[in-house]
Amino acid sequence: MTLDQTTAKVLTDLLRELSSELDLHYDDHDFHALKSTIETLRRAANLTTDAGHEAPEVYHHVMGRFERTTRS
DSSP states (O other): OOOOHHHHHHHHHHHHHHHHHHHHHOOGGGGGGGHHHHHHHHHHHHHHHHTTOOOOHHHHHHHHHHHHHHOO
């Protein structure tokens, strides 16, 4: 799949902004309630990376927090 540069930039910016907000405003114990939001983020990041673009670092950070806190 290809994304034009504008779409890729908007998706990357949205991933960065939403991930930053989740990171700042939610504690680890709240992440269980964010499953739907996290899955939406994951789908957007997959579109971005499948098209050859990188997901922002803060996205990876939030996904790591989610994985660690929901593993148990």
